[in-house]
Amino acid sequence: xYEHDVLIIGGGLAGLRAGIEVTRHGVDVAVISKVxxxxxxxxxxxxxxxxxxxxxxxxxxxxAYDTIKGSDFLADQDAVEIMSSEAGDAVIELERMxxxxxxxxxxxxxxxxxxxxxxxxxxxxxxxxxxxxxxxxYEQSIxxxxxxxxxxxxxxxxxxxxxxxxxxxxxxxSGKLHTIKAKAVIMASGGSGRVFEPSTNALICxxxxxxxxxxxxxxxxxxxxxxxxxxxxARTGILLSEAARGEGAYLLNSKGERFxxxxxxxYMELASRDVVSRSEQIEIDEGRGIDGNVHLxxxxxxxxxxxxxxxxxxxxxxEFLGISMAEEPVPxxxxxxxxxxxxxxxxxxxxxxxxxxxAGECANVSVHGANRLGANSLLDxxxxxxxxxxxxxxxIKSVESASKSEVDLKSEQxxxxxxxxxxxxxxxxxxxxxxxxxxxxxxxxxxxxSSMEGALENLNNVKTRVPNVSVEDKGKVFNTNLLSxxxxxxxxxxAEAIVHGALMRKESRGAHFRTDMPERDDENWLKHxxxxxxxNSNTGVRTETSxxxxxxxxxxxRVY
Amino acid sequence: MIVDLKIKRFDPSDSGGKTWWQxxxxxxxxxxxxxxxLIQVREYEDTSLALRCACRASICGSCGMRVNGNAKLVCKxxxxxxxxxxxxxxxxxxxxxxxxxxxxxxxxxFFDQIKRIKPYVQPDESPESGEYIASNESMENLxxxxxxxxxxxxxxxxxxxxxxxxxxxxxxLAKAWRFVEDPRDSKKESRLSELNNEDGGxxxxxxxxxxxxxxxxxxxxxxxxMELRESAIESGNKNTPGYHHTESFxxxxxxxxxxxxxxxxxxxxxxxxxxxLLDLAPVGMxxxxxxxxxxxxxxxxEDHKNVKKLYNxxxxxxx
Numbered sequence: 001x002y003e004h005d006v007l008i009i010g011g012g013l014a015g016l017r018a019g020i021e022v023t024r025h026g027v028d029v030a031v032i033s034k035v036x037x038x039x040x041x042x043x044x045x046x047x048x049x050x051x052x053x054x055x056x057x058x059x060x061x062x063x064a065y066d067t068i069k070g071s072d073f074l075a076d077q078d079a080v081e082i083m084s085s086e087a088g089d090a091v092i093e094l095e096r097m098x099x100x101x102x103x104x105x106x107x108x109x110x111x112x113x114x115x116x117x118x119x120x121x122x123x124x125x126x127x128x129x130x131x132x133x134x135x136x137x138y139e140q141s142i143x144x145x146x147x148x149x150x151x152x153x154x155x156x157x158x159x160x161x162x163x164x165x166x167x168x169x170x171x172x173x174s175g176k177l178h179t180i181k182a183k184a185v186i187m188a189s190g191g192s193g194r195v196f197e198p199s200t201n202a203l204i205c206x207x208x209x210x211x212x213x214x215x216x217x218x219x220x221x222x223x224x225x226x227x228x229x230x231x232x233x234a235r236t237g238i239l240l241s242e243a244a245r246g247e248g249a250y251l252l253n254s255k256g257e258r259f260x261x262x263x264x265x266x267y268m269e270l271a272s273r274d275v276v277s278r279s280e281q282i283e284i285d286e287g288r289g290i291d292g293n294v295h296l297x298x299x300x301x302x303x304x305x306x307x308x309x310x311x312x313x314x315x316x317x318x319e320f321l322g323i324s325m326a327e328e329p330v331p332x333x334x335x336x337x338x339x340x341x342x343x344x345x346x347x348x349x350x351x352x353x354x355x356x357x358x359a360g361e362c363a364n365v366s367v368h369g370a371n372r373l374g375a376n377s378l379l380d381x382x383x384x385x386x387x388x389x390x391x392x393x394x395x396i397k398s399v400e401s402a403s404k405s406e407v408d409l410k411s412e413q414x415x416x417x418x419x420x421x422x423x424x425x426x427x428x429x430x431x432x433x434x435x436x437x438x439x440x441x442x443x444x445x446x447x448x449x450s451s452m453e454g455a456l457e458n459l460n461n462v463k464t465r466v467p468n469v470s471v472e473d474k475g476k477v478f479n480t481n482l483l484s485x486x487x488x489x490x491x492x493x494x495a496e497a498i499v500h501g502a503l504m505r506k507e508s509r510g511a512h513f514r515t516d517m518p519e520r521d522d523e524n525w526l527k528h529x530x531x532x533x534x535x536n537s538n539t540g541v542r543t544e545t546s547x548x549x550x551x552x553x554x555x556x557x558r559v560y
Numbered sequence: 561m562i563v564d565l566k567i568k569r570f571d572p573s574d575s576g577g578k579t580w581w582q583x584x585x586x587x588x589x590x591x592x593x594x595x596x597x598l599i600q601v602r603e604y605e606d607t608s609l610a611l612r613c614a615c616r617a618s619i620c621g622s623c624g625m626r627v628n629g630n631a632k633l634v635c636k637x638x639x640x641x642x643x644x645x646x647x648x649x650x651x652x653x654x655x656x657x658x659x660x661x662x663x664x665x666x667x668x669x670f671f672d673q674i675k676r677i678k679p680y681v682q683p684d685e686s687p688e689s690g691e692y693i694a695s696n697e698s699m700e701n702l703x704x705x706x707x708x709x710x711x712x713x714x715x716x717x718x719x720x721x722x723x724x725x726x727x728x729x730x731x732x733l734a735k736a737w738r739f740v741e742d743p744r745d746s747k748k749e750s751r752l753s754e755l756n757n758e759d760g761g762x763x764x765x766x767x768x769x770x771x772x773x774x775x776x777x778x779x780x781x782x783x784x785x786m787e788l789r790e791s792a793i794e795s796g797n798k799n800t801p802g803y804h805h806t807e808s809f810x811x812x813x814x815x816x817x818x819x820x821x822x823x824x825x826x827x828x829x830x831x832x833x834x835x836x837l838l839d840l841a842p843v844g845m846x847x848x849x850x851x852x853x854x855x856x857x858x859x860x861x862e863d864h865k866n867v868k869k870l871y872n873x874x875x876x877x878x879x
Contacts (some may be wrong), residue, residue, distance in 0.1 A: 035612075035614060035622070036667055036671075038620075038621065038709070038710050039612075039614050039620045039621060039622050040620075041614070041615065041620070043615060043619045043620050043709070044615055044617065044619055044620075055689070055690060092690060092691055095691040095692065096683070096686055096691070096692070097680075097681065098680060098681035098742070098744070100699045100700075100702045100703060100706050100742075101691075101699070102696065102699070102700070103694065103695065103696040103699055104696065105696075106693075107693040107694050107695050107696070108690070108691060108693060109691050110696065125703070125706065126703060128619070128706070128707065131619055131709065132706055135706070135708075135710075139679050139680040139681070140680060142674075142675060142679060142680060143680040150667070173660060202614040202615040202616065202620060203599075203613060203614055203615075203616065204614045235589070235591070236616070238616065238617045239617065308700075312619070315618070316617060316618070319618065319636045319638075320591075320617075320636075427603070427604060427607075428603075428607070429603035429604060430604075471607070472607045472608060473607055473608035475571065475573050475608065475661070476573055477572050477573060477610075477660060477661050478610040478660055478661040478662075478664050479610075480602070480610055480611075481607040481608060
């Protein structure tokens with residue numbers, strides 16, 4: 001049995017930032033992650049990190065309002081105020097830790113434009129901002145001696161009298177299960193993009209943390225809010241950053257028209273992501289696409305500029321399509337990219353489960369509401385990673401050490417063994433694919449009652465197959481076959497909350513666009529959807545709503 | 561399109577571990593990557609195949625492996641590149657690192673090397689408020705190294721690590737370069753002196769170019785190591801065999817228009833370093849027996865005057 005004061009699940013930006021904070025306070029902490037920290041999906045954030053720097057004339061209220069408008073007024077405004085007002089310090093801190101941000105002529109940090117905002121306040125490192133931040137936080141974690149259980153997979157949260165007291169975790173390299181007790185657990189395990197097919201997300205984004213918290217009694221909030229990114233590569237679904245449009249790229253239809261003129265005359269290609277994705281889909285659906293895509297055109301920016309500011313995008317385009325952006329437009333289409341929903345937390349990262357905190361993509365604070373602005377996800381990770389650590393530190397002051405009970409370890413050993421002992425059955429990959437294709441079909445850029453019911457029916461079918469999938473690899477060491485069976489179960493929990501959240505919301509708002517109810521309905525639906533796991537209910541879930549926190553910005557019609 | 565793969569397998573659970581080759585054929589899209597093919601195998605042909613992969617977009621660094629003998633990120637290696645005529649593709653785990661299972665190697669070697677170079681910025685003092693002021697050029701310069709995603713491909717194919725596991729290695733040295741060059745770092749001198757003196761440091765690279773060739777992110781570790789050598793010399797580190805070797809090489813060619821190999825060996829060891837010189841004796845004896853001993857006194861190249869002119873020209877330009 002291992003024991004720590006604070007245990008952080010996930011070694012991406014939110015997890016490392018939280019770990020650094022706890023270490024700085026001299027409190028015993030460890031990070032546990034199913035991959036080495038530098039392999040985390042924070043890497044994939046390309047374009048930048050938003051911050052209103054007040055010492056150069058920007059105002060945090062401006063960023064807060066853009067974020068709230070972007071969220072289609074579903075974000076909790078008190079949480080957004082905190083994020084926006086702490087953003088400047090967060091970015092300066094990252095710079096001091098060693099991030100090589102791009103700079104202006106005066107040697108100070110430079111910015112680029114990003115979607116949904118009129119002010120250029122996105123700080124960046126080429127088109128590898130997430131990777132650059134992650135590697136620098138990892139450097140700091142080495143400097144501070146932050147311990148990491150590398151390649152350990154959490155299978156269960158330990159709950160004692162309704163309080164979270166640690167985890168049971170599987171050491172992937174040895175195949176052994178262990179108990180790790182903790183006074184507080186911070187979930188920072190990332191998103192659940194693999195619930196959909198295709199997705200820009202890494203293969204590791206299987207919503208493990210959301211499912212663990214959901215099983216422990218925490219509600220998942222606004223799970224229907226799935227972001228479809230406007231520029232993903234044809235076939236593979238690989239992401240091309242919004243930075244391309246931030247730097248001036250055009251979106252063109254088959255007639256060569258900049259079609260965003262029709263949909264967002266003021267913001268054009270830099271309208272918020274849900275708006276751009278829907279506009280593209282209309283062009284494609286109405287026959288003005290190019291083989292199911294539209295064109296992203298950067299040619300007018302010139303090769304030097306592209307290579308200097310968007311080098312990684314050129315690399316991706318060359319590698320995966322064999323196209324140079326300087327010479328040809330790139331075919332792109334909307335693709336599942338981010339989940340705004342997540343484990344409900346307050347603005348200190350606390351969930352309703354005592355001892356359990358959450359930050360980053362797995363959490364819903366809520367600062368992204370119904371649509372996240374580009375470059376706000378990195379900001380979310382560092383601001384709320386830090387805050388969740390600070391408040392977990394406060395919480396543990398009044399908490400005694402956990403019990404020495406290993407009852408959960410024993411039950412998990414039995415559960416995992418029973419999965420290994422199953423007779424040959426269905427393929428895990430096939431069941432996942434059927435679930436994920438069904439989710440994309442039913443909970444897509446567009447949705448309506450019948451598509452969502454179709455997704456539910458599909459999911460219910462999938463659920464009956466999950467207990468029959470088999471694990472053919474019986475080995476102890478690096479048994480990824482067993483892990484994928486556990487991940488599949490986690491993904492199904494995520495899908496369940498997404499579908500039920502979507503069916504609840506009887507309006508269109510942000511990413512949740514219902515063709516059968518195309519209007520936003522503030523009177524009835526200016527509220528969050530909450531889904532709880534409930535094994536006693538027929539549907540397996542219990543649903544609720546909760547009010548949206550409005551501080552200073554009354555909802556208005558959202559026009560770009 | 562049918563792709564044929566031959567994969568080196570390793571099962572550690574078999575007593576002492578069992579290694580074997582296994583062949584697979586999978587049907588995939590013509591533009592697929594080697595990773596797509598491997599995933600197809602793992603998901604539908606043989607679920608016991610172990611490999612690491614995550615982002616599929618050459619940014620997470622998980623999927624370094626050897627393909628047809630060279631380390632690569634398989635997610636950015638298209639099948640048609642390595643098997644243009646439908647040849648069988650040979651996939652092995654990366655080299656110079658302990659194999660855990662099949663294509664999965666232990667990350668310990670790599671990250672232990674990284675930790676040796678104190679991989680974090682060590683500023684003297686922070687500005688009172690705001691960011692450090694630095695030119696964009698000085699920062700963009702660092703991106704070469706910041707592009708490193710720690711995939712371990714260069715470490716896999718490093719020919720020095722193959723014979724000397726104590727070498728800090730190409731990735732860690734490229735990372736060290738990033739801190740030496742970072743205008744915010746205050747430990748440039750001590751970093752250089754450590755990298756210069758340390759056993760396994762900058763002078764152990766043999767300039768074979770392999771890391772430059774295989775790096776999937778354009779970091780060119782060897783070039784960074786050469787820059788570290790220059791910086792180390794510039795900041796007064798002239799007490800290593802590596803420096804003496806370079807100096808002797810330089811002077812010998814300048815003087816004779818060709819390399820004086822005997823002198824080079826003696827200078828590198830240090831003319832007063834008796835122990836080191838005695839170490840060389842057996843090598844010299846063997847070379848002599850085989851008739852390979854270079855002349856004791858150097859021959860001048862016929863063109864040595866022109867070589868000297870070139871030296872003078874370059875040195876003049878440098879001033």
